[in-house]
Amino acid sequence: xxxxxxxxxxxxxxxxxxxxxxxxxxxxxxxxxxxxxxxxxxxxxxxxxxxxxxxxxxxxxxxxxxxxxxxxxxxxxxxxxxxxxxxxxxxxxxxxxxxxxxxxxxxxxxxxxxxxxxxxxxxxxxxxxxxxxxxxxxxxxxxxxxxxxxxxxxxxxxxxxxxxxxxxxxxxxxxxxxxxxxxxxxxxxxxxxxxxxxxxxxxxxxxxxxxxxxxxxxxxxxxxxxxxxxxxxxxxxxxxxxxxxxxxxxxx
Numbered sequence: 554x555x556x557x558x559x560x561x562x563x564x565x566x567x568x569x570x571x572x573x574x575x576x577x578x579x580x581x582x583x584x585x586x587x588x589x590x591x592x593x594x595x596x597x598x599x600x601x602x603x604x605x606x607x608x609x610x611x612x613x614x615x616x617x618x619x620x621x622x623x624x625x626x627x628x629x630x631x632x633x634x635x636x637x638x639x640x641x642x643x644x645x646x647x648x649x650x651x652x653x654x655x656x657x658x659x660x661x662x663x664x665x666x667x668x669x670x671x672x673x674x675x676x677x678x679x680x681x682x683x684x685x686x687x688x689x690x691x692x693x694x695x696x697x698x699x700x701x702x703x704x705x706x707x708x709x710x711x712x713x714x715x716x717x718x719x720x721x722x723x724x725x726x727x728x729x730x731x732x733x734x735x736x737x738x739x740x741x742x743x744x745x746x747x748x749x750x751x752x753x754x755x756x757x758x759x760x761x762x763x764x765x766x767x768x769x770x771x772x773x774x775x776x777x778x779x780x781x782x783x784x785x786x787x788x789x790x791x792x793x794x795x796x797x798x799x800x801x802x803x804x805x
Contacts, residue, residue, distance in 0.1 A: 556583065564667070586605070637668075639664065641664075643710060680729075696738070701718065
């Protein structure tokens with residue numbers, strides 16, 4: 554698919570990985586709509602030239618409404634990039650006792666169910682797009698994590714949500730193949746996100762040194778570059794791509 558013709562919806566697009574994707578789409582000549590729960594998303598959208606709709610991805614009705622509004626704002630949708638998510642650190646049995654089921658459920662609802670809500674709403678629109686020369690009508694991109702494979706102590710909820718995202722990527726790709734819609738997941742390693750940006754520099758440096766090469770934190774622009782590569786390479790489908798500098802996470 555031609556990246557310059559992208560009509561992209563980016564959940565969690567007000568900051569971090571999502572904002573980098575929106576900026577790359579716009580720089581290439583495409584159009585972008587940010588879905589985010591942060592009110593700051595409106596200012597970000599205005600600043601970079603995107604559309605914005607406030608949306609809680611864990612709420613099915615809000616997602617359906619926001620994605621339909623995005624379709625009207627851009628005149629269509631042919632790319633969905635799921636970047637909305639939460640960390641949700643917590644032990645199964647911690648100092649204060651067993652993890653509350655409500656905590657586990659919240660992480661699953663935002664990260665996994667939120668991705669599902671966006672996927673189905675976007676796919677319902679994409680299936681009616683005019684096909685390009687390869688018969689392609691759209692691309693769906695998931696944001697997983699290396700935690701899906703090497704979840705650390707304290708990541709039981711987060712790792713489960715990201716493993717679920719990996720697990721549904723291939724079935725979605727297989728199902729949507731008849732429409733010419735691809736589905737690919739990216740599993741980032743340790744990236745510079747707003748959460749990490751708030752940490753002390755020595756902590757950031759320590760985390761970066763854990764990466765074999767390059768020994769630094771990943772940059773949101775590198776995630777956005779991978780999104781463009783996926784869009785442009787039609788043979789990438791049903792796969793989870795690790796974007797991690799060869800890191801393999803230890804137990805803690």
